[in-house]
Amino acid sequence: MQxxxxxxxxxxxxxxxxxxxxxxxxxxxxxxxxxxxxEQVDVVTTGTFAPMCSSGAYMNxxxxxxxxxxxxxxxxxxxxxxxxxxxxxxxxxxxTALPDDDSRNKIRPGSFDYGGGHVIEDLxxxxxxxxxxxxxxxxxxxxxxxxxxxxxxxxxxxxxxNVRNSYQNYNVAVNLSDKTIYTYMGVLKPAMGNIAYCSAxxxxxxxxxxxxxxxxxxxxxxxxxxEGYVAWHGTQHNPSVKRGENGVPMEGAGSLAVIGDLKQxxxxxxxxxxxxxxxxNLTVGIGIPIPILSEDILAHTAVRDSEIFxxxxxxxxxxxxxxxDTVGIVSYADLRSGHIxxxxxxVPTGSLSSYAKAREISAILKGWLSDGEFLLTExxxxxxxxxxxMVVRPLKERPIVM
Amino acid sequence: xxxxxxxxxEEIKPSLRADGGDVELVDVKDGVVTLKLTGxxxxxxxxxxxxxxxxxxxxREKIADIKxxxxxx
Numbered sequence: 001m002q003x004x005x006x007x008x009x010x011x012x013x014x015x016x017x018x019x020x021x022x023x024x025x026x027x028x029x030x031x032x033x034x035x036x037x038x039e040q041v042d043v044v045t046t047g048t049f050a051p052m053c054s055s056g057a058y059m060n061x062x063x064x065x066x067x068x069x070x071x072x073x074x075x076x077x078x079x080x081x082x083x084x085x086x087x088x089x090x091x092x093x094x095x096t097a098l099p100d101d102d103s104r105n106k107i108r109p110g111s112f113d114y115g116g117g118h119v120i121e122d123l124x125x126x127x128x129x130x131x132x133x134x135x136x137x138x139x140x141x142x143x144x145x146x147x148x149x150x151x152x153x154x155x156x157x158x159x160x161x162n163v164r165n166s167y168q169n170y171n172v173a174v175n176l177s178d179k180t181i182y183t184y185m186g187v188l189k190p191a192m193g194n195i196a197y198c199s200a201x202x203x204x205x206x207x208x209x210x211x212x213x214x215x216x217x218x219x220x221x222x223x224x225x226x227e228g229y230v231a232w233h234g235t236q237h238n239p240s241v242k243r244g245e246n247g248v249p250m251e252g253a254g255s256l257a258v259i260g261d262l263k264q265x266x267x268x269x270x271x272x273x274x275x276x277x278x279x280x281n282l283t284v285g286i287g288i289p290i291p292i293l294s295e296d297i298l299a300h301t302a303v304r305d306s307e308i309f310x311x312x313x314x315x316x317x318x319x320x321x322x323x324x325d326t327v328g329i330v331s332y333a334d335l336r337s338g339h340i341x342x343x344x345x346x347v348p349t350g351s352l353s354s355y356a357k358a359r360e361i362s363a364i365l366k367g368w369l370s371d372g373e374f375l376l377t378e379x380x381x382x383x384x385x386x387x388x389x390m391v392v393r394p395l396k397e398r399p400i401v402m
Numbered sequence: 403x404x405x406x407x408x409x410x411x412e413e414i415k416p417s418l419r420a421d422g423g424d425v426e427l428v429d430v431k432d433g434v435v436t437l438k439l440t441g442x443x444x445x446x447x448x449x450x451x452x453x454x455x456x457x458x459x460x461x462r463e464k465i466a467d468i469k470x471x472x473x474x475x
Contacts, residue, residue, distance in 0.1 A: 111454075173447070186447020196447035276450050338422065338442060348445025356420035 001038045001295050008042045008291050009375045017042040019369045021362040022203045022290075022301055029302040038298040043369055043376070044290045046205040046301075047222070047361030050198050050353035051273050051281040053184065054164035054235060056094040057120050057262050060156040061131070063089055064148075068133065069141035075133040077119045077150075088141060092161075093119055095282035108277055109182040115280025118272025120160070123152050124224070125267035158262035160224055160270070164234035166286050168206035168254035169310055172197045172330055174342065177316035182277020186352060188315055192342055195312070195349045200358035201305045201332035205288035206254045208301045210247040211386065212239070214290045216379025221258065222287030222365045225269035227374070228260025230288075233383045238392040248303060250329070251311050254383065258286065269361070285357065287365040291376050305332035312342065322394065403467060404430040410464050411437075414457055418443060425457060433469035435461060444475075 011017040018041050020028060025044050028037045061070070070089050075082045079099040083092040097116035104110050123129055133146040152158050173196040175181050175188035182188075185196040201207065209215045219230040234255030242250045269285030292298045311326040318325040327342065334340045335349045368374035384390045407430050418424055423443030428436040437457065443449050458471040 113455075183447075187450055188447060194445040194447060274451055274455055275448070339445065350442055350444075350446030350448070351421070352448060354421050 001035070003042070003291070003293050005291050005293070005376050005378050011042055012369055012372055012375055015370070015372050017369060019043045019045060019366045021359070021366055022046045022208050023359065023362070025298070025301050026202065026304050029298075034295055034299050034302070037302075038292055038295040041292050041298060044208065044292060044298070044301040045287060045362040045365040045369065046200075046203055046208050046290060047285070047287040047358040047365065048166055048200040048204050048353060049269070049285045049357035049361060050200070050283060051184075051275070052162060052165045052167075052284045053096055053281050055120075055160070055162035055282040055284055056092055056116065057123070057158055057160050058086075058090060058092045059158045061089040061091070061150065062154070062156050064143060064146055066143045067141045068135050068143035068146050069138055070133055070135060073133060073135035075131065077129050077131055078114070078122065079130075079132075080114070080116050080119050095120065096279050098280060105277060109187075110277055112274045112276070112278070112280050115272065115274075117280050117282030120262070120282055121267045121270055121272040123158065124262055124265050124270050126152060152263055159259060160228065160262045160265065161231070161257075161259045162284065163257045164236060164255045165258050165284055166205050166234070166256045166288075167199075167252055168204070168210070169249045169308070170198050170252050171313045171319070172310045172335065173315045173319070174312055174327055174347070175316045176314040176327070179316075181316050182275075183315045183319075184275060184278050184281075185315060186350070187276055192345055192347050195335070195340060195342070195347050196352060197310065197332075197335050197349065198352040199308075199310070199332065200353050200355055201308050201336065202303055203355065203358045203362055205286065205290075206256070207248060207303060207308055209290055209297070210243065210249065210300055210303075212254060212383040213300075214293065214297050215256075215288055216382040218377050218380040219288065220374070220377040221260075221289070222285070222361055222368070223258055223260040223265065224262070224285055225266030226260055226264035228258050229377070230256050230379075230383075231259040232257040236392050237384060237390065239384055239386050239388060240391045244307070244309060246303060246307055247300065248308050250309050256383075285361050287361040289365060289369060289374075289376055305336055308332045310335075403433075403465065406465050407435055407461065407468075410461055411457075414460055418452070423452075428474055433467050435468055435471045437471065437473050438475070439473055449473075
C-alpha cells in the first residue's frame with residue numbers, strides 16, 4: 001500500500017479522508033490488522049500537552065516616535081527581561097526568563113510565580129503587557145527610554161519559536177535520597193516517595209513516528225491552538241539512542257523545533273507554568289498529523305503504552321552528576337496505572353504531561369482534518385534519522401588559562 | 403463557608419479528574435481550608451502547584467474570606 005500526501009489532501013478537501021487518533025488506531029489494528037487498517041486510514045493524529053522549557057516568542061514592536069534602538073539595550077515585559085540582541089525593535093522572550101527581583105531559590109523552595117512563559121500566556125490572552133525599555137541612543141535612534149502598554153494586537157509580529165519541543169520519550173524521575181528535592185520534573189519526595197514522568201506515551205507525536213518517516217521540516221501542525229510548522233530538528237535531537245524491537249527509543253531521543261503565529265493561538269494551549277523550587281516554564285499544546293503513506297508508517301502509529309519504555313533515573317545524584325546509572329526501566333502502561341513496584345516498594349506515579357489534554361488535542365486536529373479545514377504539507381526535508389549518525393555530546397570543558 | 407467551598411471544588415474537580423486526580427474537603431475552620439489531594443494528584447510532582455496556583459487561586463477568587471488553603475496527606 002502506497003499513498004501520497006497529495007492524494008490524502010484531495011480526500012480532505014472532499015471531506016472523504018479517514019482520520020483517527022493515535023489512540024483509536026490501536027483498536028482498529030487489533031480488529032482489522034495492519035494491512036486492512038493501512039488501506040482504510042489516511043491520517044493518524046497525535047497530541048501532547050506538557051511543560052516544554054526551550055520555548056519562547058520573538059516580536060517586532062513597531063517604531064516609536066522618536067525612534068529607539070532596543071537592540072543592545074534592556075527591555076522588560078511585565079518586569080520579565082527579554083533578549084534584545086537583535087534589530088532595533090525586535091526582541092525574544094524565553095519561557096524560563098525571570099524578573100530580576102524574583103527571589104529565585106534564596107529561600108528554598110522558590111515559588112517562581114511569574115516568568116517568560118506567563119508573559120507569553122498573558123500576551124496570547126490579549127492582556128495589556130507593561131513594556132519598559134532603556135537604550136543607549138544613537139543619531140538615528142535618539143530615544144533612551146520607553147515605557148508603554150502593549151498588547152498582541154498592537155505589535156507587528158508575535159511568533160512562537162520553540163527550539164526544543166515534543167521530546168521523543170524522556171527520563172522517569174525518582175529521588176533515592178533522604179530529603180525532598182525540587183527539580184524540573186517537579187517535587188520528588190525522599191526515599192522513592194513518588195515517581196514523575198513526562199510524556200503522552202502512545203499519543204505523543206514522535207513516539208508514533210519513531211524513525212521520522214512522516215514528520216519532517218515543513219510539516220504543518222497544531223501549535224498552541226493555532227497552526228504552526230516543524231521548523232527544524234530540535235536542540236539535543238538524538239536519533240542514535242538505544243531502541244526497542246519496535247523502533248521506539250528507550251530514552252530521550254528526537255525533538256522538534258516548531259514555529260507559528262502567536263496571534264492566532266490560544267492561552268488555553270499555552271500556559272505559563274511555575275515549578276516549585278526550579279523555575280518558570282511554558283506548557284505547550286502540540287498535535288501532529290501523521291499521513292499514512294505506507295503500512296510501515298501505520299504500524300508505528302499503532303504503538304501502545306505497554307510497548308513504550310523509559311529509564312528511571314535518580315534525580316538526587318545520578319542526574320545532577322551526569323552519571324549514566326538508571327534505577328530501572330518501566331513502560332508507560334505501568335506508569336499510567338498510578339503506581340509501580342520499584343525495589344520492592346509500591347511507588348505512586350504522576351505525570352507532568354496531561355494525557356487528557358493530549359487526547360483533546362488529537363481530537364481537535366482530527367476535527368480540523370475531517371472538516372477539510374486543515375491540509376497536510378509535504379516535508380521539504382526530513383529530520384536527521386538513525387542513518388545521520390547524529391549524537392548529543394556533553395559539554396567538553398577546557399580550562400581558561402589567563 | 404463550607405458549603406461555598408464545596409460548591410467551588412465541584413467546579414474544579416472535573417479538570418483534576420480528567421488526569422486521574424481528585425480533591426476532598428477535609429475541614430474549613432477560621433478561614434483555613436484543609437484539602438486532601440487524591441488519585442493521581444497524590445503522587446503528582448506538581449501537586450503543590452496544582453494546590454497553590456490552581457485550587458487555592460480559584461477558591462480565593464470566588465470566596466473572599468479564605469485566609470489559607472492547606473493540604474494533608
